[in-house]
Structures are given as C-alpha cells and as structure tokens.
Amino acid sequence: MRFILRRLGFYLIAFWASITLNFLLPRFMPGDPVSRMFARSQDRLQPEQIEALRKLLGVDSRPLWEQYIGYLHNVFTGQMGVSISRFPTPVTEVISTQIGWTLLLGGTALVIAAVVGNLLGILAAWRRGGVIDSALPPVLVFIGSFPYFWLAMGALYLFGVVLGWFPIRHAFTDGLEPAFTWEFIGDVGAHLVLPALTIVLVSIGGWMLGMRNTMIATNSEDYITMAEAKGLRPGRIMLRYAARNAMLPSVTSFGMGLGFVVGGALLTEVVFAYPGVGYQLLNAVQGLDYPLMQGLFLTITAAVLLANFLVDILYVRLDPRVRSN
C-alpha cells in the first residue's frame, strides 16, 4: 500500500511538471509564436474566444502567478479552449475522437510485439546457441536499426503501392459509416495491418533480447537445477520456473512501452495518415494550433502516467518483495 501511494505521489508530481512545462513554454519562448497564431486566425474568432485563448497561452497582463493558478484551474476542469485549425470544435472534443484510434493501433502493436518477442526470448535463452538464439537477434537488431518511419514508408511502398494488398492511408475507407458491422470492422482491420506490422517489426527485437538476457541469468539459478533433478518436464521448467521469474523486467518494459504506444506511434501515424493523436499533434504544430497542441500533449502525458500507474499496481500483485517492504 505504501508503495502504491508513493508511486501515485510521483505520478502526480510528474503530471504537475508537465502542466507547468506546458504553461511556461508559450510564455518564455522567443519569437512570440502566440501572436503569430493570432495574426493568422484573427478574423475567424469571436472576441470572447480570443480573450480566453490569450489567457490560456499567456498573452495576458495579469501577474505570472495569477495566470498560473488560472491555468491549473482550467486544466483540471477540462477547459482547454477551442481548436484553431478545426475551428470551432473544442480541443477536448477533437482529442476524444482521436485517442481511440491511437489506442487501437498502439495497443494492438504493443500486445503482439510483447507476446511474440517474449516467447522468442524464452525459447532463445532455453536453447542457448540454437537457431532462434543465434540467427534471430542479429536480424531483429538490424531491422530495429532502421528508423520507424522509414520502415513504414518501405512497407507502404511495397505492400500498399506496388502489390496493393493493403490500403495505404486512413483508419477506414472514406465514406464508410462507423458502425459495429462486420464490414466496418474488417475494413478497420485491413487498415490496421501495415501500421501495426511496422511497429511490431521494429520493437520486437528489444523484447526478445531483454527477455533472453534476464532468462539466461534465471537459468543458472539453483531452483532450476533442482527442478531438473526432480525430473520435471523441460517445458514445465522453462515456462513455470524460469520464464515466470524472468518476467518482471518485461512487465516494467510493458509500462514503458505503453508510453511509447501513445507517443511513439506519432511517426507511424504520420506516414499512414492514421487519424490518431500523434498525427493530429503534427497537424496542430503545422497549423500553429497551440491550444490543440497543448491539449494533446497533456492528454498523451496523462495517458502515459495512468498506464504506468496501472503497471505498478500489477507489479505489486506479481512481486511479493514489493509488498513486504
């Protein structure tokens, strides 16, 4: 319980830090980006909306601490202003329509990469010097050396443009009405294949090598020898004795990976024009849409922190050492 509370405190501090960063960035950056934005979109905004945005972004005559308190109040009551590039939709509404796609893409890729990567790592460590152990890691590390977006572009060119197996952009075919029909779900699935595949390809090597290295350490423990001496089936020793105890670092990586899901899918989303938060973030940057940019960054951070907190709770469940002290 104390562990959980300490972690919770840490995440709250981290969230506060990112809010403060968000608050300070537009106020202390050279070149006055906010005024540039207003100059571009002056005629489309209502006077009271301009006033609200000015306060949000710091074009404001109040003293700094007063602005800061107002900003904190706005964030915690969910008032992020209106989006400039998708005027007049509120920022919160833009984000809520998009976060689902990111979670779908990132979540699918993360789960596949983690499960397959860890299994490969277990097998590689169990058969040291075998085919999986000697051939696969160099290949996966080499694939992992390519920039994400480059692999994504390559996959898009090869499977999308040349072979035409999969659709090359967006999350579902234009004009199709989102609904819970097999046709729509199948369409979404087909659009998901290429972006998810590229993320899996690049990240699977890390999972595999991490698991392999921990498991090599576990394999030399006494209780493994004991289990062998007892004559247990090798498969049982591998999964229930060795792999089970080597899982913990992978659980931690899973928490980190969740952060990557929300943030790191950005490049993939950009290449495939996938309508997630990362793609929207880049659009917001290009359209000088500072309110949306800030809202997206805070949402992404909050999602990452929440995911890590959930992993911590799971960790307490898995590792009795954390519970005892």
Next chain:
Amino acid sequence: MTTAILKQPVEHTAARKPNRSFVHGLITNKKALVGMIVMLVFIALALLAPVLFPGDPSRITAMASLEPSSEHWLGTTAKGQDVLALTVHGSRSSLFVGLTVGFASTFIGILVGLASAYFGKFIDEALSLVTNIFLLLPGLPLLVILAAFLPPGLGTVILVLVVTGWAGSARVLRSQALSIRSKDFVAAAVVSGERAGRIMFREILPNMASIVMGTLLACVIYGIGAQAGLEFLGLGDVSTVSWGNNLFWAGNEGALLTGSWWVFVPSGVCIALVAFALALVNYAVDEVTNPRLRKIKTPKITERSAAK
C-alpha cells in the same frame, strides 16, 4: 530503444583494470570489429564529402527522377539533384548531430549520476525525481512540442534532443555509480580526506568506463535516429542536407507514390547501418564486460555466480 533494453538486465561488475583487457577484448571481438569498420567508413565519407562531391549537393544537376545509372549511381530526385551526393553530404550533419547529442547527454548523465550516487540523501532524491520525470514524459511528443515552440535551426535540434535524451543515461550511470560508491576503496578515499570532485571523477568514474561507453553509444544511436525522425516531420532545419531531411523531401515530393524508390532507400539504409554498427559495438562491450553473455561452447551453463 533496442540498445537500452540490451543493457538493462545486465549487471556490470566493475573491471579493476578496464584498459588493457577491455581494449583487447574489443579488438578481438568480431561484432566490435565489424561495427568499428562500418563506423570508420562512414566517418571517412563524411570527412571526404567536399572532395568526393565538390560544390553544393542540393544544386540541380540533371533531369528529374532519373533511375540509377552509370552517371548518377543512385539516380536523381524529383528536383533533379544527385541522390548519391545528397546522401554522402547528409552524413556530415547526421553524424555531427548524433555525436554531439551523444556526448552531451552522456556528459549530463555522468554529472547527474555521479552526484546522485556520491552525495546521496536529499540530492539523490531530487535528482532521481527529475530524471524519472524526464524518463516518463513521452519523448517524441515532447520533441515535437519543443521543436514547434523554439526557432528552427541546427542548435534547436541538438538542444531538444539533449533535453529528451539525457535522462536514460543518467539512470543507468547512477545505478552503476551507486554500486561502486559502496566499495571499500571509495570509503578509504573519503576517510583519507579527498575532495568530492576528485573522488567522483578520479575514483568512481574510471571504474565505470565500460558502462559509460555503452551509454555513449546508445545516446549516439538515439541522437541520429531522433534527429532523422524530427527532420522527417519537417521540424528540423529544412535548409541543411542531412539524412532526415533527404527523407523529408523524398516524402514531400511523393517519391514513393511515383515509384522512385532510389530517392528514399539510401538515406534510410545509411541511418540503419550506422545505428546497427554502433549497436554491434555496444553489444560487444556488453559481452566483453559480462562473461555470461559470451558465446558458450557447451550448451549447459555450469557457472553459478550469484549476480542478481
């Protein structure tokens, strides 16, 4: 990311004499040798770029979108620039930024890690808190936000990459420094009245040389990859020639949709080769310093040291 995980579960035992056996181990290690040769080739190319391809590489020299031929070995872009010249010149900016970011983030990591481990208590708590927050903040969105607010330019790219990249090295180096801090010779140095700075940099630091090197390599890989990503998104300095910018222009000019694969393949392969070469060296450093990860002749592990 790969290399960060590569290093994670490995408990390094400090080599007492890191110099001779370490260097010898690296030179005789095949992975390290391959990696270092590839790196040397790229560094030579970067240094010789103005000699090999004199003049501005982005000037228009031929017809647009030519396929690779004997005249233009890697073809031309949609604007009619020579792809080979762009790629060779691109290595200059990419390697420069990668190395600068790598050294800067490792340097900050060393300072933070050593200070954390040596002073302990409140300083450690505070520094660890800051490190962990930076580790947790989603890197790529933070990169994008920072790059959007700062004026564009090479300095911004480097600054932003260091801001998002130092925390990982700080955490690794802190945990290593902590284990050395508890060794007897450090206690002896404290008792004999040596200054804090001397203990940190002359007593503790030399004993973690191999892990500093591993961290440095990982940071350089991060720097090169992240720079390319940032530039691909159009958030770098678009006027310079670098691998990331080459890919940005390739995407912008629709090289993929028109089928000019030769425009976007070379820069990506170069990034991958450099990153792979560095990862190989990094992996070799691991193997040299951690005997458990070395290739074993017999399939059964017989050693039974309790490292964890």
